[in-house]
Amino acid sequence: xxxxxxxxxDALADKLxxxxxxxxxxxxxxxxxxxxxxxxxxxxxxxxxxxVACSRFDLARFGxxxxxxxxxxxDLLFVAxxxxxxxxxxxxxxxxxxxxxxxxxxxxxxxxxxxxFDTYAVVQGIDQxxxxxxxxxxxxxxxxxxxxxLMQIQKIxxxxxxxxxxxxxxxxxxxKRTPVPLSLKPKEEDILKPPGSxx
Amino acid sequence: xxxxxxVPLLIEKFGQQHIDVREFNGNTTVVIPKSxxxxxxxxxxxxxxxxYKQLTDVWGVDYxxxxxxxxxxxxxxxxxxxxxxxxxxxxxxxxxxxxxxVPTLNGIYKGSEWSERETAEMYGITFEGHPDPRRILLxxxxxxxxxxxxxxxxxxxxxxxxxxxxxxxxx
Ligand code: SF4
Numbered sequence: 001x002x003x004x005x006x007x008x009x010d011a012l013a014d015k016l017x018x019x020x021x022x023x024x025x026x027x028x029x030x031x032x033x034x035x036x037x038x039x040x041x042x043x044x045x046x047x048x049x050x051x052v053a054c055s056r057f058d059l060a061r062f063g064x065x066x067x068x069x070x071x072x073x074x075d076l077l078f079v080a081x082x083x084x085x086x087x088x089x090x091x092x093x094x095x096x097x098x099x100x101x102x103x104x105x106x107x108x109x110x111x112x113x114x115x116x117f118d119t120y121a122v123v124q125g126i127d128q129x130x131x132x133x134x135x136x137x138x139x140x141x142x143x144x145x146x147x148x149x150l151m152q153i154q155k156i157x158x159x160x161x162x163x164x165x166x167x168x169x170x171x172x173x174x175x176k177r178t179p180v181p182l183s184l185k186p187k188e189e190d191i192l193k194p195p196g197s198x199x
Numbered sequence: 200x201x202x203x204x205x206v207p208l209l210i211e212k213f214g215q216q217h218i219d220v221r222e223f224n225g226n227t228t229v230v231i232p233k234s235x236x237x238x239x240x241x242x243x244x245x246x247x248x249x250x251y252k253q254l255t256d257v258w259g260v261d262y263x264x265x266x267x268x269x270x271x272x273x274x275x276x277x278x279x280x281x282x283x284x285x286x287x288x289x290x291x292x293x294x295x296x297x298x299x300x301v302p303t304l305n306g307i308y309k310g311s312e313w314s315e316r317e318t319a320e321m322y323g324i325t326f327e328g329h330p331d332p333r334r335i336l337l338x339x340x341x342x343x344x345x346x347x348x349x350x351x352x353x354x355x356x357x358x359x360x361x362x363x364x365x366x367x368x369x370x
Binding site for chain 1: 340356358360365
């Protein structure tokens with residue numbers, strides 16, 4: 001929190017356990033750690049999303065573990081998977097029902113572009129029809145990327161903009177890890193063991 | 200010739216000229232004319248030596264531009280399973296484009312209802328006597344369109360582009 005002790009008289013600032021701030025900052029700070037996601041999981045990306053929410057990657061560390069299956073109780077929409085033309089009106093309705101301020105994360109190649117499913121039944125990118133704030137590429141994206149996407153949302157939420165935004169953020173999370181070519185496969189002893197076996 | 204034990208029974212009952220047997224990958228497919236479809240299926244269901252009590256699926260095939268010559272453009276397939284005898288057989292009828300109707304099997308297999316509705320909606324094949332011939336899977340944008348036909352464009356006819364976007368303000 002951007003506390004501002006300097007506006008207080010010096011004598012007071014040192015002695016009192018007081019921190020002053022603006023209401024927006026305080027509210028933004030609270031919001032940042034209490035995002036309530038609504039998982040709109042229509043395909044395999046949903047499985048990866050479950051992994052992120054579970055103990056190994058633990059979305060609870062970011063205060064976003066309270067999954068709500070009703071849009072009226074959530075402010076962060078995770079679109080995980082392909083959206084068909086039959087599902088799109090449902091997605092739009094769900095977006096409209098969510099509480100302000102709200103954010104949308106388009107997870108995976110399918111939600112963002114239609115992926116390999118370039119067919120009559122699949123919408124080629126949900127951003128044509130609903131505002132998308134953060135795009136996460138991958139098929140499916142790594143949990144780390146998802147967490148980074150969430151942290152982007154947190155950043156915006158913390159800015160304390162309580163007015164509804166007129167433009168989506170349009171942030172793209174880029175994969176950080178370069179894939180290793182098969183010829184350079186790591187040796188057995190270099191492979192990280194799962195956390196369980198380390199302790 | 201097939202060594203499937205059901206084939207001789209079919210030939211004996213319905214005559215060699217109506218039974219065209221094809222073997223592929225261990226599957227036996229029997230092609231029959233549409234006119235005897237219900238009789239053949241009823242026989243396979245009731246005959247104690249056959250006992251095909253389960254219809255596993257119903258689907259259509261569009262043979263347009265198929266490399267091998269086929270009897271007609273569309274095929275409808277009925278894979279049957281005999282749980283008693285642990286045997287499968289596939290019954291197939293061909294439909295030409297000017298007569299896309301086939302009798303429903305709903306009187307024999309209740310479970311054919313939804314599969315037939317799906318085949319009807321994807322290929323535009325009419326199942327005569329179907330108790331509930333409504334469309335089943337596709338949304339209303341596909342009314343009167345049959346997306347699994349080879350003539351239908353893979354990317355659709357603008358269905359996926361036809362929605363109204365919502366914006367941050369309008370939501
Ligand atoms: S991006 Fe890949 S993992 Fe995600 S829904 Fe599409 S196919 Fe499945």
